[in-house]
Amino acid sequence: MTPLRIALPLLLLAAALAAPSCSSPLPRRDTSGEAFPEVQGESLAGEAVQLPQAVAGRPAVLLLGYVQDAQFDADRWLFGLLQAETPVQILELPTIPGLFPRLLRGTIDDGMRSGIPSEDWASVVTVYGPDAATLKAFTGVETPRNIRVLMLDRDGRVVWMHDRGFSAGKMLELDRAARALAGDGGGS
Numbered sequence: 001m002t003p004l005r006i007a008l009p010l011l012l013l014a015a016a017l018a019a020p021s022c023s024s025p026l027p028r029r030d031t032s033g034e035a036f037p038e039v040q041g042e043s044l045a046g047e048a049v050q051l052p053q054a055v056a057g058r059p060a061v062l063l064l065g066y067v068q069d070a071q072f073d074a075d076r077w078l079f080g081l082l083q084a085e086t087p088v089q090i091l092e093l094p095t096i097p098g099l100f101p102r103l104l105r106g107t108i109d110d111g112m113r114s115g116i117p118s119e120d121w122a123s124v125v126t127v128y129g130p131d132a133a134t135l136k137a138f139t140g141v142e143t144p145r146n147i148r149v150l151m152l153d154r155d156g157r158v159v160w161m162h163d164r165g166f167s168a169g170k171m172l173e174l175d176r177a178a179r180a181l182a183g184d185g186g187g188s
Contacts, residue, residue: 028140031150031158036062037138039131041093044113044121051093051125052156059159059181060089061174064148066141073147076166084175087182088151092124095132139163151178 036052043049051062061081063074074092081090094112109126116124127135139148143163151160151174160177162170 025142025144026137026140028142028163029138030161031139032161034138034158036150036152036156036158037134039127039134041125041127041131042109044109044116044124044126045118047122049125051091052152054125055089055091055152056156057154058089059154059178060091060152061086061178062148062150062152063090063092064135064139064150065092065094066136066148067144069145070147073145073166077147077149077171080166080168080171081175084171086175086178087184088178090123093127093135094124095127095135097129097132097136149174151181153181 038053039051041049041051052060055062063077065071065074078090078092112124112126113121139150139161140163143165146163146165149160149162149170150158153159159181160174162174
């Protein structure tokens with residue numbers, strides 16, 4: 001086999017993998033008042049999760065992450081929400097579009113499991129492929145290192161959103177809004 005016959009498929013594969021990262025970022029969208037799109041994910045515990053149906057009938061906070069570097073921001077939000085004992089369900093949604101990541105989903109999920117205690121696996125729901133692309137289009141990705149924090153009401157509508165990085169003031173605002181939505185007036 002000639003070197004060109006070996007190199008060409010490798011170059012095409014490299015170009016295909018690099019193409020999504022070269023695309024221009026989707027503009028930021030404030031999704032407040034909109035219905036959360038229907039997407040399918042899988043928790044690190046191995047359970048299929050259909051959103052927003054999985055949280056229907058109760059308020060929930062969703063932390064959408066689009067790049068691995070967003071984990072620092074996610075951890076700050078999680079710590080704040082758990083420290084405040086915010087009385088709603090909290091789900092972290094790593095979103096990974098594209099065909100290649102879907103092919104490696106087992107490896108990717110195993111990597112996440114290795115850094116997360118097993119008792120928290122059910123609250124981490126990975127969304128791959130077209131459903132991940134749907135979520136990126138829903139919120140925009142101009143600042144991918146920032147987590148998209150969305151609070152859904154009992155009907156699956158976004159009633160609170162923040163995507164500019166962790167803010168203690170915004171965390172307290174979210175906690176108050178969550179308590180009001182959950183009917184728990186106490187707390188922060």
